[in-house]
Amino acid sequence: MKGAFRGKWIPAGFCLALILVASISALSYRNARRLTNNAEQLRQSNEKLQIISGLSISLAYTEFRRVDHLQLGGLSELKDYQTTIQSLKLQLAKLNQFPIRLAKQQQWLATLNALTDRREALFQQLIEQQQSQKPNMMTPEALVTQIRQNQSSMHQIIAALQANEEAFLEGQAAYFQTGFENRLLLELVGALSTFVLLVGIYSVASYQKTKRQQAEARQQSLAQAKALSELKLQFFSLISHEFRTPLSHILGSAQLLEETLKSVVEPAKLKNLYRIQASAKLVTQLLNDVLTLARADAGKLEYNPSQVEIQTFCLNLIEDFHLLNEPQHAIKFSQQGDRTHAWMDARLMYSVLSNLLSNAIKYSPPSSTITFTLITAVEAIAFRVKDEGIGIAKEDLAELYNPFVRGKNAQRAIGTGLGLTVVKKCLDLHQGQISVESELGIGTTFTVSIPQGSDG
Structure with missing residues (x-):
């Protein structure tokens, strides 16, 4: 059971590595999509700022020409000024094409459109008054005053739009920077984690392979040792069996000779006979000891x-x-x-x-x-x-x-x-x-x- 569980470590580790890589890839893709959307918003915000800057420049141009100078100038001056008003309207039309993020932006744009239309109407009245040389319902001074009030209101709204877009642009830039850094960190951590996991899997696989090879070598060595012990036991058993019978005959014959000759031969002359008996006993004991040790080494020494x-x-x-x-x-x-x-x-x-x-x-x-x-x-x-x-x-x-x-x-x-x-x-x-x-x-x-x- 334990060995089977260990055998599943490697495929489980590879599955974990694949899950980790897939998760990191999904997170990185989602982060990349967010960064792409953020980059698009940055582009749009930058274009809006350029348009708003154009509006500011156009208003600055009209302010530079000054309304009282236009009043004293000719008809061509008023028509040039009207052309500037048309440029303002074109820029506002472009600005209105962008998606509206906040309700107050829509309110500002609506007010700015109304002020532009009002400004155009005021200048139209001023042109008509110049062409007809007839008194209008409003005096030129009153028209100039309203034009200046209109210009001041437009300045305020344009400044508010510009400040809002700059704040949004700054926030989006910071978000883009943070998202980019987070993506780099995520990919770095993911790569390191995957590398560590794969190295760990490789280490475990190498360790298991080494342990398996060692176990196989140990089993092979034990099998060889067991086979050698079996052969040694068989050899000593055969030798013991083959030598016991002649040794028993030698010892028995020597003891029989001793009993026969003891009464007729001097004890000193029986010395060689005693040596035969001692040598036979020694060899018998040696065979017994060797056979016992061989059985013990082979694990077959019986214990009852x-x-x-x-x-x-x-x-x-x-x-x-x-x-x-x-x-x-x-x-x-x-x-x-x-x-x-x-x-x-x-x-x-x-x-x-x-x-x-x-x-x-x-x-x-x-x-x-x-x-x-x-x-x-x-x-x-x-x-x-x-x-x-x-x-x-x-x-x-x-x-x-x-x-x-x-x-x-x-x-x-x-x-x-x-x-x-x-x-x-x-x-x-x-x-x-x-x-x-x-x-x-x-x-x-x-x-x-x-x-x-x-x-x-």
Whole structure:
């Protein structure tokens, strides 16, 4: 389930990247449309300002010519002035074509149109008065006064329109600048976010690929190691089977010869026969140890615990040693605690304790005592084997449980260096522990402990 979820990270990340790019593109497009509309409004506002400026120039021209000068001037002067009025009306017509944003703008334009029409009518009256040389309903002074009032009102409205457009233009320019900056920022943030997301997806994909390759390499290595262990186990099983039978024959024949010749041959002359027996036992033990280690390495060392009566188990072990070995060493057994049964694999623990007792006998002087102590408690049981032998150097303790490793002072004794390795493998299956205390020339004490339940 977890692996399947991890496998969806990459497509999910790509989908997220596509959604992010699409969202940023949509926002950028909307922002671009707004900027385009804003630019169009800026163009229109700029044209309106140009028209309003033209209106101001036209009014300034009429003001420059001055009405009283026109009154005293000829008919051609008045007609030129009328042409200027027509120019004003054309400019107003252009101004009226633009969209109206505010109600007051429409009001201003309507008023300005009315004032322009009124101005045209006043100048028409002034022209007619010049042409007919007849008194009008209004005196020339009254007409001039109304024209000036009209001009002042038009100035005010044009100034208001110009101020309004300039304010709008300034606001639109600021909005355009802000929108442009926001678009740049949005596109920059979007590009960076997309880049970071894609880099993250690539990193996750690379990490998963590396982990997968490592897992495949690890599985391949484990498979090769397992296959090698299987081959090694098969090889040692075959070797052990092929050698056990002739070794049993050799050992049995040597023991039979010993029994036959013991009464007729001096003990000194049986030395070579004893060597044959010792060598046969050594090779048999070596085969047993190698086969046990091969099974342990292949994970096929069987562990079948059961409730074992531990005192009887220990006494049977000691009896076997007395039967198989010359009674040159005394094995002193004692028990501490009243526990009677223990949960353990009797076959494996027999191998553990027989190796420890064999080493104690091997590295101790003749006629010395081997102390074998059983310690029982609710939470664990312990076996302690103490000898009076040559001891173990401190520098050799660190590699004591490695295969084929022997102490520097133990090279003269016959051995393979596999016994303690077998002990450690068997104890690991029991989740047990082993400790050692040793002093050169005084002896060594091995203590093996096995955890127990509270109902044993």
